[in-house]
Every structure is written in structure tokens, then in C-alpha cells.
Amino acid sequence: MNMRLLDEGGIARETQTLHLGKDYQCDMSGLYFASTGFEARALSGATIQLKRAFVRDTKGGLVMTVREDTQALIVFIGVLKSDTSHVRWMPTGAAEAVPTQTP
16 A cells, blocks of 8 residues: 655655555454554663554444553553543535544
8 A cells, every 4th residue: 555645734745555464454344553662771671562443334434443551561660551542524515523532
């Protein structure tokens, strides 16, 4: 899949090629992206995984679910954190995008 990145003004800056099974997954229910990062400092470290899923709702709108999972060890104290957000885009002529967030 080729993905064109846009800046804040909507101007195309670059195109990236994403590979099925490596950069994203796709099935009958939607399209899924995931990325993982790692950070280490002194006696602390963290792994952060960001997942994005795109699915259609029953009214034809596109819903993006973003989930961020963090696992950290900070000077022998473990930390687990998970956040999920949703953004909905309605088909042309419908209501504006309605961002929502769940804790």
C-alpha cells in the first residue's frame, strides 16, 4: 500500500510504501497498523506500542481506534499504562468528524 503523508496545510510531502503482514494487517473487519518503540536510560526503560485500526460503522462512517500500550521499569518500579481513543469521519454530506476518547 502506498501512503501519502500531508503536512498541516494539506500539502503532500512524501509517499511511503507499507507492506502487508509487516507494516499493517487487513481482514474483513478493518485495517490495522502497529509500531513499537523502546527507550532506555540509566536504571529505567520503557516499551511503547501504538496500534491504529480503521473500520466502517453501520452508518458508513470511518472509525479510527488508536491504542497506546506502555510497559516501563523505573528504578525497579513497574508501570503498565494503556490509552484508547476513537475518531469518526462521516461520509460526505454527513455530520463533521466527532472525536471521542475512552479512559
